[in-house]
Amino acid sequence: MLKKLKLGVVGVGNIFKYAHLPAWSAHPEVEIVAFCDVNESAAAAMAREHAVAGVYTDYREMFADKEIDMVDITTPNLFHSEVSIAALHAGKHVYCEKPDAINPEEAQRMADEAKKSGNILMVTRNNRFRAESRFLKTYIEKGHMGDIYTGRCGWQRRWGIPGSGWFTNKALSGGGPLIDLGIHFIDLSVWLMGSPKPVSVVGAAYSKFGDKHLQLSQTVQSSRNQAAYKNDVEDLASGFIRFDNGATLQIEFSWASHVEEEMAYLELRGTQAGAKLTDRECKLFTDIEGISCDITPKFPAGIHPHTENINHFVDCVQRRTEPIILPQFGVDMVKILSAIYTSAETGSEVKL
Template identity: 60%
Template structure:
């Protein structure tokens, strides 16, 4: 059975990461596109032989016989489109973040449960070969009790789409914390076994709203506007406590005076720890009473975004169990929202009340 896909939002993420995956998957066919910029969507449709183009996703849902709705809109609309698609009986694959508030994330999770359809939000970093190795390593008990760590994605100068929806809080929900934080916090929590968050403390800063300097390829995302809005943070840091006593330090920036852009997850367990910096992995343990540093040689295979979408299709087809569940997305947005609240109030925010 070929699954018919309708896409809502046809910007750079859809063109560069989502569309190629749908096109090479033998079980899927993209049959409709929807974007407020009809000209841009029509150009993509013409290039790829897609027959239907819409500017209103509700019209697309009503007219097209779809099995899957793929969402790549600005963050504000993720939950609105997802809930409508799930209620219409469609499976949903959505670009991260899950939503801009915990309330909207809950609506998505509840709609998925009530509809019986699959809801999955992009967690592409889980599908990197190095991540798969570390997940297996931790699951098999080689790290022991994972009790603390830190993660982040820090850029020197890499503000995406300055003045556009990325830097407009109403549309994005925030800056690098909600943009980059989903990636690395999710990865850390996944390795840790998805412990339940109970409290956070955080700070947020906006210090580089006036700069146009860039040294990051990622700043090409989004559409810049010279007369646009910049009312989000450019750096956020924080601390998360979990129900099992574990803790996690976090830091995310689009712009800060550091040496170079770096992604990292470092976790420490009672048997071993690791440092994953960009693609460089090191394990720290002891063997026969000797402290040892181990550097696994892991060949990079596949594509995280594409592999995530292929996994989603396998779940829809009933071939595998999902590695991501909507309740994990709810916890993620609760964490991010609470960090923003802590930054505003200057106090720790409890999540277990």
């Protein structure tokens, strides 16, 4: 009988409640034993609802509990690295919401602490666990697409600037849709391409709708402290990434822009076939007996990707398998995001 893993949670907001909690609660090898949040009443309410005894406002006090085996971190982005490093240093395995950190230096510190501690550090990459993504990964690894030499990915919204204040506060979030949405499909694209190393980027960022959103938010949230609310992040970012194997990736991510509809997508082009993956379907494009063919695979309903991601983390902690999400991937990802922001500010290509 495997040991039942005891979990402490840092941050009990909507990301935890709707994306992480269902998976933890359903896992037979996990027991949630503590909740920590700077909002003590929120942590206490969550503890009452789930019959959990441990309630904290200081994560350091929670990490002092030697009974806790692993920690789930769903704080604002600014605190991901700080809390992760403290948890690893305290001997805990760490599962953290994306992004890994808001700058490459902090992401590297996380990776270094994970290596030093010997514990698992895994940052959410739930799109890798979609049935379509896993199918494409196998299809590509078997050589059916040939040499993947270029691609593009994006997530565009017509109007979808988050209402929560910290998402639009650069000091807390690290940026707008690029760091919020971009990390999902850039990571998925690079992973499917075989994880080549990024060597340079060119990027642009635009803030065209922030003032309008701020005015609307202040009207709707009149009972809140409006002085603390701000929107100083981009609402659209685009760019171009070069990799060490000569492959390239175009990107575009927006919270607000005048487009026909919201869509998340990636397209990869190989010498033997192409692939398109959206939030709705997966398609392959190839030639069969000299005839151009479009193929639409059909996938049965499966487990939610967030749940699959957390299940994989537990499997790694229990030493049943090796992680497919490594800390170095996070370092490379945050380097890309940071370089795109720098390129947008300077108007120049940034070497990595």
